[in-house]
Amino acid sequence: MERMESMEPISARYTTAYPEIQPDSGYESRETTDSQAKTPPPPTYDEELVHKVSSGALAFDLPVDGAQSKEILPLGFNEMSCHIMKLYSRDCFQTILVGDSGVGKTSLLVQFDQGKFIPGSFSATVGIGFTNKVVTVDGVKVKLQIWDTAGQERFRSVTHAYYRDAHALLLLYDITSKTSFDNIRAWLTEVHEYAQSDVVIMLLGNKADMSGDRAIRRDEGERLAREYSVPFMETSAKTGVNVELAFTAVAKELKHRAVQHPNEPKFQIHEYIEAQKEKSGCCTYF
Numbered sequence: 636m637e638r639m640e641s642m643e644p645i646s647a648r649y650t651t652a653y654p655e656i657q658p659d660s661g662y663e664s665r666e667t668t669d670s671q672a673k674t675p676p677p678p679t680y681d682e683e684l685v686h687k688v689s690s691g692a693l694a695f696d697l698p699v700d701g702a703q704s705k706e707i708l709p710l711g712f713n714e715m716s717c718h719i720m721k722l723y724s725r726d727c728f729q730t731i732l733v734g735d736s737g738v739g740k741t742s743l744l745v746q747f748d749q750g751k752f753i754p755g756s757f758s759a760t761v762g763i764g765f766t767n768k769v770v771t772v773d774g775v776k777v778k779l780q781i782w783d784t785a786g787q788e789r790f791r792s793v794t795h796a797y798y799r800d801a802h803a804l805l806l807l808y809d810i811t812s813k814t815s816f817d818n819i820r821a822w823l824t825e826v827h828e829y830a831q832s833d834v835v836i837m838l839l840g841n842k843a844d845m846s847g848d849r850a851i852r853r854d855e856g857e858r859l860a861r862e863y864s865v866p867f868m869e870t871s872a873k874t875g876v877n878v879e880l881a882f883t884a885v886a887k888e889l890k891h892r893a894v895q896h897p898n899e900p901k902f903q904i905h906e907y908i909e910a911q912k913e914k915s916g917c918c919t920y921f
């Protein structure tokens with residue numbers, strides 16, 4: 636469980652001293668597509684400031700055998716950033732990444748956020764950190780505030796506190812690790828205990844690029860997902876396969892729930908995922 640080696644670039648952007656943001660400050664996050672803001676129009680903003688506020692974390696002063704915290708941010712900032720988005724009539728949804736240590740939660744988030752993978756070194760996440768990401772769903776901007784949690788047991792009580800506010804939860808296992816797969820049931824028990832009952836859950840079998848070391852077949856992942864009625868896909872934080880799809884599907888589900896009109900057909904996340912996989916030629920991964 637405790638695999639902590641020195642790690643560098645992943646954490647570099649988190650080490651800035653974050654400015655205090657006032658509710659009337661301009662706010663924006665990095666985004667994947669353009670679209671006009673809803674009313675009231677946001678004031679102009681400082682790109683530098685935007686970059687600083689769009690990612691952050693809480694630092695925990697805990698002894699962790701020489702491992703460094705990946706992130707630092709003033710306490711209380713997390714609520715504020717979503718709050719600011721809402722002032723501008725934008726949707727903001729909290730999404731949490733959970734799963735055993737080493738399954739690739741941080742790597743998945745970095746791949747989604749920056750489109751890159753940092754191979755080799757591994758440093759376990761200390762505490763919890765977040766990244767804001769704006770995705771466009773049906774022409775409307777939706778912000779995901781994505782929380783990257785520490786998979787290690789010792790931080791469990793810290794991460795539990797964040798389940799309650801989560802709108803969505805991406806639950807990861809590593810397809811090369813039977814233990815991480817077996818632990819999914821325990822993670823789901825925790826989720827059901829601490830998260831809201833309507834939280835959107837998605838199961839991800841990560842490290843799909845490592846098919847040579849595969850310990851869990853894809854159909855085993857599918858079966859487990861069916862048992863819990865949650866959508867499933869295999870991802871690779873290394874190659875990027877299905878990473879964007881996983882977050883986009885969650886954003887779509889959340890957006891549709893938020894604006895659901897009584898006569899509108901319900902968004903079917905399972906069907907959407909299957910259709911997108913077919914479009915992309917998935918699942919001949921590599």
Ligand SMILES: Nc1nc2c(ncn2[C@@H]2O[C@H](COP(=O)(O)OP(=O)(O)OP(=O)(O)O)[C@@H](O)[C@H]2O)c(=O)[nH]1
Nearest residue numbers: 736737738739740741742757759760786842872873
């Ligand atoms: N080949 C491959 N390696 C990956 C993938 N995702 C993560 N890794 C590697 O797996 C190790 C652990 O990745 P992390 O993203 O730090 O794992 P984590 O789940 O955030 O771990 P904790 O912070 O301890 O909870 C690192 O060495 C990554 O480079 C993947 O999709 N493919």
